[in-house]
Each structure stands twice: as structure tokens, then as C-alpha cells.
Amino acid sequence: MHTPLSRRTALKASGITVALPLLESMSMAVGGTQMTPPKRMVCICNTLGLHAPSLFPQRTGSDYESTEYLDILKRHRKEFTLFAGLSHPDQVGKDPHDTEMTFLTSARNPGLGGFRNTISIDQFAAEKIGNVTRYPSVSLSSNRKKSQSFTRNGVMIPADDMPSQVYTKLFLRGSQKEIRQQRQRLADGHSILDSVIEQIRSIERTTPSADKRQLEHYFDSIRVAETELNNSEVWLDRPKPSVQTVPPENIADPSDLVGRVRSLLNLIPLILQTDSSRVISVVIQSDHGTPKIEGVSDGHHPLSHHGQDPERIAQLKIIETEILTCLSDFLDGLKQPSENGSGLLEQTSVLFGSNLGNANAHDPRNLPIILAGGKHKHGRFIQHNKKDNVPLCNLFLSLLQSMGIESDQFGSSTGILDI
């Protein structure tokens, strides 16, 4: 029945023409053996929540009734699950929007004295599966450089907010000068590490009683670090996948929220399909102005504080409908076949949600969370306890495990969910 599509056919069908060789990590696979489809992850956060009454149905399970917002995602009904009653514990912070920093990490009390962020789920995944792609992870934001990706030491990885720059970074060959500079940086690293190795050897020679075990450890660690540097160098020599699409244009107007979100999301199928990265995070954030959308006359943030005013709620819903439409179109984009013929969406877990459950009151509990793709059990609405939420990290942990990442703990997780 099923004839696997050839790569080229698959790509043609996707509407994007890509010149071979393109699937970067595939070319690293040995001797043409069939690769199991890779697991990928996209985390999208809409930082101002979703108006809960328009989103959540009454009936739980697989025969949930559709709602105003779920209607927008109707054609994907079998490909996603909606969760209620999930949140991170202890999210009282300084600024009520500081939970933006912890949506993917679950670190407690963001912004309060002595606060330290922890590793985000995307970086956790990137640590484990990011080494085979040119970019271990990609962090995008619709406005400003603030991402939700934090390293193991709690340091933010700045987001790219200009689609054209992302495109350039991923798909265009750098100028000779840029490549030279990168090569030089790597060469500097090598010569520094080489000199350190020389010094270790000299300690061993001159102080025979020195602690061999420790020196050997240091020595081995440097060797591994050098190998990792070499890997970066390999990517430097490998041509980037050349995709024959028109490079996206940056939308300079910060108030064109929808345009900006759409152009960023449009890049993602391209990034996944070329296997440039398998881990992507996206922050949807408005600037302080009024979004350019018909029928909206106030800023996104002020509207999120609607104070139950029906007029303002109506405007907020216009914005949120646009954002959910972007999500729906994005899921369509992922239904294109991937390199081995199966749909990209089947290999890609898409987590869409918000750090605020009720932005009107800055409530960081009862978050709206949608999990799509990734071959999970879908078509369901799962309601957890509203008063006593289940840690969102239980979902994160399940997600990581489903990607083959062995771990029995992530952030504030207390267990796993059935996904």
C-alpha cells in the first residue's frame, strides 16, 4: 500500500524546493542504513494567556464539545490534546509577568531576591539530542531578544526576532570574512587547549608525585572539549542546505503582531525539514503598542486586563483568534511529508501554551496547554484539579521521555502524564 516517497518527491510535495544535499545529519548516518525518524520538539508560548471561557470545554475526554477557540483548531482535532489544571508551583514573583522566564523551566519565585533560573525543557532536550544537528536549538521571539530558553546554569539564550536573520544564519553561506573569523575563534580555542595539554604533561614530568588521577581527568576532559570544537569545525566546512524559497522579509512594524508571528512560524517547517535543528522555542509577545488588527483599538497587554468588560474581552478575543489561527496554519505546515515520507507533525511534539492561566489577574495557575503532533494519544481534553494543579513539568517530563530522553526528573515534576 504504502510506498515511501523519495526524498525529492517529499520535498516537492512540501512546496519547498531544496537542493540536495540537504538533510545535514542524515549525511552523517553510516552506510545508507534506514534511519528511524528523528524526534523533534517545538515549544510555543503566548505570553498573555488565552481567555479561558472561550477555550476550555465542559466535557472531558475524547467527546469534548468544541468551543469558540477550539473551533479554530477543528481540522486538527485528532492531532492535539488540550490540558487544563496544569501549572508550575510557587510562581509568585516580582513582576507578575516574570513567569515568562520560568514557563519552560519551572524555577520558583521568578525575580524575587536570590532568584536563579534553571534549565528549560528545550535546552534539556538540546543537551541530549542537539549534538547531531548544525544548531542544537533555535530560539525565536516575535518581539525583542527575550527567549524562554535557559541553560543549565540559568543563563538565557537570546532569541532571534528577525526572520531574515534566522534565514541567513540557517541557510545562507556566510561571507568569507565571517567564516574566517569563526575559524579563527575555533583555532584560538584549539591552540589554548593544546597549550593546556602541554602544561599538564609538563606537570606530570616535573612533579612525579602529582595527582595523576586528577591530571588525567583534566587531560581527558580537554580532549573531549577539543573533539566538540572539531565538530563545530565540521559544520563550518559543510555547506548549509540551500533552500530555494524567497528569503522572508522582516516586518519592521512592531505592532504587526500577527505578521511577525506568522513569518517566524513559517520558518519552522523549513528548519525541521532540513534538519538544521530539532529543538525550537518560540515566544509570542506583543510590544507595548496596539496590534494592527481590524477591530482592535487598545494594546494586547491592557486588553488582557479586561476587568470583565465585555467590550474589551471582545477585542482581546480578536487578537487571540488571530494567534490561534497562526497556530492552526502552522500545524497545517507540519503536515507536509518529511524526509522519510511520514508527516513532519508525527515526529514533532508541538507544545503550545502560556505562562498565565488568567492574564486579567496575572494568575499563573490553570495554564492553557495544547500538545499537538509527536504521535501522542490525541483528540482529548484532559482536566486536572483546578484547585490543586498538577505540575506542568509532569507533562514536560513525559514529553522528554517520549523523545527517548532518559530522565526521571525535570524541574518540579512529581511524576509523568499519560500522553
Added chain:
Amino acid sequence: MRLFRYLLRKYFVAWAYLLATNMPCVHAENDFHAVENLVQTACISCHDAETETHLNLNAIDKPDASPEAFQQWVLIFDRIQRREMPPPDSFVPSDEARHAALSTLKKELSQINTQARKQNGRVPSRRLSRREYEHTLHDLLGIGGEIAKYLPPEDESGAFDVVAANQEMSSVHVKGFLKAAEAALDEAIELGPKPNMKRELDYANSRYMQMWFERPVRRGGGTVFRDNDDLIMFRGENYNLRSDANGLRFSTPGRYRITVTGSAYQPRSSVTMSLKRQNDIQGNSELFAAWDVTEKMRTVSTIHYFRPDDYFYVSADELEPAPDGKVIYNSQPAREFKGEGVRVRKVLVEGPLETTWPPRRTRSLFPGIEWEPTVNKKSYRPVTTKSHYEHIRDAVAALAPRAFRRPVTKKEITELTNLAIPSLEAQRGFIASARIPLTAILISPHTLLLTNDLQKNKSKLTNHALASRLSYFLWRSPPDEELLLLASEGRLSESNTLSTQVDRLLADKKNQLFIHDFTDQWFELDQIDATTPDLKLYPEYDDVLRRAMLAETREFFSYLLKENLPIHSLIDSDFTFLNRRLAEHYDIKGVFGETMRKVSLDASSPRGGILGHASIAKVTANGSVTTPVKRGNFILTHVLGLPPNPPPPDIATIEPDTRGTTTIRQMLLKHQSVETCARCHQHIDPPGFAMEGFDPVGTYRQHYRIGKNMKQSLQPGLRLKRVGYNSGPRVNTSGVTVEGDVFQNIREYRKLLRESTKQIARNTLSQLIIFATGGDIEFSDRDEIERILSATQSDGYPLRSLVHHVVTSPLFRNR
């Protein structure tokens, strides 16, 4: 859990040591006869295969057979020596037999231990911990700010970060060190244009603030208003006030002086005006200054290190709601609100505080180079007087001896400088080329490792290794010129010189790094943010209190050290260190202002000694509840140095019943009736009961606070507070120690604890030795510890003397 991992680790360490040496069998069968004799007469009836005890003495190997056996024999030795075994109700051996067995066993164990160490000593080498590396980069490059975060966290196995056996090294560390070194050099080499050194953050007239003055509450405004040229604020932690949004950014890293003029607005009592720094990229924030203000205008200033991504804001704490209970959000406009606020008149930012430009730190990195502005005035460039290579050589020759903590050979300097050659040949410029050897120095094994080099044919450390060990012990930083000079002259190892240097190091302000890092790890103060108390139950807990809590313990410890007070003061003293905020928290009258100072305590006070410190109450609490188990464990482990065995793995922990129906004591008593539990809990629970009087934030309580089904309401008192709790069952702080002594409360328990002064001194001394040398205490170190204890016994084991004894001890001076 930390403790359990620690014990496991400790055990593997011993194993590693024993495996490292291919040991000959050191004991003769005859010698061991006394031990076997005792075992057969007094132990075997309970400890054989048939009995239920864990230990089977018929199956146990001789101590030299395996690390497991060695550790087991050490435990047997300890239990017989402490007369815990055999138990009093069984056959008690004669003193003679007991003594004979103990001395044989001791000789045997010491010999095995000594043999294992013969080749490498106690601590052949260790690397700098991440904190030490940060202090080192600060010291070498004249920079500030957090750098440790580039490195992976240290193993938290309950010991100190310096313990060599626990230190890890991986490619992540290597890349981390590289990254940290590069970031540090970025900050050290400052060649940007000279910044405007004096700026004002004019909140009242800033355009950004204007927006918030006008906006209604539901759009984020309404918590501030403008009164002439003053800003009035009714909410702390107010992002409206961030410096960057109000037009003040830090263009270059450095130390800045911030001067604030302000007062309390509509105060019922004094309020706190504070400064906080935040960095969204680095993902951290901190309160770095706080002052008490009244209605009278006050001008205060502080100096702090800022980086370009940092911003700060004026904040306010302890603001009370209006007398009718209204908060700012429901009494608009802000002008009409009757609650407490802060009036900010002027914020002046001076800095970076540099006397020259480019700053001194950049100049001293490149000795002999002058700097001139480039044509476009956007940066500075070096004015060279000889070849770039020679200038780089000068920079290497200046930095390497300080980083390596010893004289550096010409060959080493040449080899390092040569790293710049390819870059110089590629014409990449002076700075880019110089950075390569400088980075190499900063991640060199000579910098990262304390190799503990030995004098020729001796077991003593070289003078330079001694200088490093000493300065990393008492400063956590590399040795300064004076120490290096003494080392080069070969004089540091003279006992008098060493003693004088200890006093000099203790008097220097860098000693604060020791106080900070040592108390952070010994008393787990670094865990203060591990849990967060419920805001409704403990509304008094905030950043300002947290800061004062930590300061109390640090200043107290620092004072014991400075004044050389007897070690019993650590647990029982008639003074402590307080400021107004903490004194109020302790319900002690007559302390005014934000400065910490020594305060005498009444005999009736539950305070005095670290067990009465709110910081200790906080780190030993589980968020919003306390358990005697955790606190008892803290006292046994950290104060007495007698950690209880970890619970059997299948036992669930006891959590307090927060509904308030059963007290934790009732639950524990039930627990104590089970014999296997009771064996350890009779030791653990009593000290925990004595500390039960302190709630999770260190308030001395008569009743538990119960928050279930409580709405927040206004509590009148010294300060009007919104609280969400009711008074629950009465707290019982009495108990009976395992020795059978009855106590009613912490005061009485402290007196009983004074009986254990020698054990507390033994533990303090052991902790100092571990921290100073990077090596855990092992069996053969015990004699030296007992010697120091005897030498200091008549003075009550005073703290500073203990430090002196540690430094002059062979444990410190030998590898």
C-alpha cells in the same frame, strides 16, 4: 538526602585510596587476637548470622581486606570507644579487655590508613571550586560580578566544595572555564569611550514614568504619582521604576555609587527603602541595599558592581496598607491613598568609579602601554613602544606569576607568548592576539589546580604551595605580593611567620570571603532560598529580612573568630548581631536603623548561639512547616559532627499535618515506639524538639499558625499586616535527651549542649581542617585532632586559636 549521598561518597573515597596502593597485609594474626577475643566474648551473641542485627561478625573481613571492611571496623571502633556497644544490658567486657581490643584495632586501622597515604599524602592536589575560581578572576583582573555561573554547579554531597575527592572534571567544565575566562577578559579589557561619570535618574520627570502616572491601575499604573519633583510610590518591586526604561543604562561594567534621597510617605512607622538589581539575560536578581526611612528626608549611598545588562530600581518594603485596610489597587487615584509609601527625591548614579580611563584594571593587564583615543573617539588603542610580541610578553610575564602563584620561568613565558604568534602573523591586532596567551594562563592547570607541591625529599609543602593553601583557606583567593615574597624568600614555613600571616589574613577584608563561603556550606546558608514560606502564613518574610538573617550568622561567626571566643559561644552566647528589622522580628526593643550591630541578650531570650538564629531556623524548615527530624539532624550533623545513619530506604518521611489536628510531636512519638526507628530517633528528635519553638522564618512561637480556610485579614500591631492564619495548637519545646536529661525549651537545651563542648570543638576543628586542606578527616588524622583539642582545652577551644593550630599543624603543612 544530601547527607546520605555524602556518606556514600565518603565510603568510596576510602575505597579509592585503598585501591590506589597495592597494600601488603600489615597486621599479624597474633596482634589481632585481642580484638577477636572481645568479639567472641562480648559481641558475637548479638552479631552473627542468626541474629537480626545488620552486622555479622562471623562474616566480616579483616580491616585491610576491602574498603567496606575498613569502614565497618572504623564504625565498630567508634561504637566501642563511645561505649555505645556492647549495650549496658548485655555482657559488659572488662576495661582491660576493652582497652586491649581498642588499642590493637586503633593501631591496625591507623597503619592501614597511613600506608594507603604513603604515596600521595592526604590531598595530592585539587582544583579550584567554582566559587574560588570566581574570586580568583576577580582578584587577578580587578573585575566583579558573577562568573561562577559559567561553570557547572559543584557536587552537593554535604561536604565543602573544596573536597578533592568530590570534585568533578568534564568537558563541560573545560568549556565552562574557557567561557568564564573569556567573559572575564571581556570585562577586564575596557577600551570603550570614557562614559559620563555622573548621571541622575530623575523619576519624577522621566517620560517613561509619565506614562505610569497617567495610566489606570488595570493598565499597570496607579501605584505611583508625582508630587512636585518627587516620586511617590506605594508598591515595592515596581517594574515601573527600572533604571533602563527610565533612561539610565550601564554602558560599561564597573563599580558604581548610587545615592538616593528619599523619605517615608504617610508613615505609621518607619519603612524600608531599598535598591534591587535585576538581569533578565543572566536570569537573576538581588536586593543589594536597604535603609530605614522616616518622614525626615534622608540621603544614603552604596557602591555596587554593575554590568551592561543589569538594571536597578528603587524599591520599598514593609509598606502598610491604609488604616481602613485598603490597598493601593482599590483606592484610586494614588494621590488619595492613605497607606504607607516612599518618597523618592533624587537618585544619583556615579561611575564607573575609575580614576583613569581606560580603567586601572585594563592598564595593569598591559603594563608599559599607554592608551590614546582613536580618531572617531569611539574607543582607545594602544600606543606601542616596541613590537606587539614584546608587549604581549610583558603582559604574560605580569599575569602568569600571579595566576600560577609562583615565579614563572622564562621558558614558560616564551611558550605562552608564542601562542599569540599565528594571530600576530595574521595581523589580527594587538588585543585579539594578546587575549590568546592571557586566556591560556587563566585556564592553565597551574592556575586551576592546587598541586600541593612538596619540598625535595620531604613530606612538607613547598613555601609557594603553602602560600596558596593559606590564602585559599582564609581569603578564597590567590596569595598577594607579601605572601609570595615570603614564599620566595623561604620564610613562610617558619612557624612565627606563618602565625603572623594568619593574623594578617584574618584582618584583611578578603577574609569576608572565607566567612561567607565557610558558613554558607557548613551551616547550609546557601540553601536559604531552597524553599519559600507561604506568604499568607508568614507575611513578615521578605528580602530585607532574609538579608538581615544571613548577616546575623555571618557577623556572629566573624566576631567569634575576631575575638577568639571559646567555642561554646557558637551554641550559647549572651549576644547576637541585629539591625532594627531583625530585632523587630525577634521582638527585641531598642535597636534602630539598618546597620547590623552587636546586641546583648537577656537571660530569658531564646536567641544567642546559632541555634537561635532565624537563618538556621529557615534553612532547617521545609517551606512553611518545620520538622524536628530535619532540625535534629542538622544539630547532630553540623554542630556535633555525629551524623545519624540514613533511614532505611523503604521508610516514608514524616510530614507535619498542616491541618493542625495532630502535632508533629504526636506523630514522632508514635514513630519512636518502633524499635528500629527509635534507635536513631532518640538521638535525632530531642534537639529537634528544642528548636520547635522557631517557626520556618525564625519567629519564636507559642502556637502553630494554621492557614486552612483562612481569608486574609488585617492584623493590628507594631505594623499593620495582612495575615492569613489562625493560632493553632500550642508548641511544646520540651524533651528528654538520650542521656536522660530533661529540658523545657531551647535555653535549657543549650545549657545541656554545653556538656558536649569538646565534641563541638572537635567538629569545628574537623570542618576547618577539611575546608583548609580539601581532604576529608580520616582515621589517622584523629591523633592530631585530639592533640590540638588538648592544647586548646584550658581556654575553651577558642575559634581563632583553632584556626592558628590548623595552619601550623602537619595536616596543613604537609600534603
